[in-house]
Amino acid sequence: MASVSDVIEKFFKELLEQNQGKTIQIQRNEVAKYFDCSPSQINYVLMTRFSVQHGYYIESQRGGGGHIKITMLKSENNKPAYHLLMNEIGDEITKTQAHRIINALKEQKYISEREALIMKAAMEDSALLSPLNNRDQLRAQLLKGMISVLFH
Amino acid sequence: MASVSDVIEKFFKELLEQNQGKTIQIQRNEVAKYFDCSPSQINYVLMTRFSVQHGYYIESQRGGGGHIKITMLKSENNKPAYHLLMNEIGDEITKTQAHRIINALKEQKYISEREALIMKAAMEDSALLSPLNNRDQLRAQLLKGMISVLFH
């Protein structure tokens, strides 16, 4: 039951793959027609799945011969920009936002599947639910959560 | 005397079985309709039977094309060791004790060096320093801590 947006996302990523993850150029209206959706949905997909945070860069031009260019920001050794990440996280973050960041790191092959799982385990509400104001209790919850994902 | 919740639990577990215990993706409303129950009952089943402690991991998405993904955390299980560990950790644990456990896991090659680093980062007092009553702040501290160790 993948949404149309999911399908379009996959389509772009496959095109990029075929192109050695460099850059692809598309025509918004063509793609929209191909997937039988409104053109603005293409923008939606770009916004929600191809932002700089996701490791992509978008350029475009309007008017005759207009197009959209998607570039994959692939630094050598897949190292994302540390300070950008720290900035993005900021002083507080929800579980969903945290997942997005972790997934992006995984997709950019900076962390493994297992590493992602460990980190997600520490982001769980249940892991952070310390009844008393006790750091040692919190630590226990966290450690158990992280170990659980590895052992099961 | 199997309750509807029990039946749904079984249903999910059979689906997972068929899928080699990897992961299944369902639509909450579909399942609810199939079992003729309220959609929120699906959440109840997930909460009470598919938590991380039970060896499962849940992710979901709302909106169009929304779904719930149930992942079975692989069971190459050394269950006794797991339970011993959980016991050893107990309800609270100091940073030093936590390090000892993590180091032991590393020695026994259950986790990699990097994985150990990530887990230790989450055990730091500084990561747990933020007001414990604000989960989002705590989460941000933790995530930043865990990512930081990967960059050094």
Added chain:
DNA sequence: TATAATTAAAGTCAAAGAAAGTCAATAAGT
């Protein structure tokens, strides 16, 4: 040739639609 009009794109934004999440009240088992 310089400007105006036309056409061909892409961008924006808000409303409607489609899921899933939450929580508290009730019901059913033990």
Added chain:
DNA sequence: ACTTATTGACTTTCTTTGACTTTAATTATA
């Protein structure tokens, strides 16, 4: 009595659509 299930009203999040705007290239006109 106490714990576990069930339900439903309400909330939040994500997707889809379409009307309207902006920009660029091309064509027509003075």
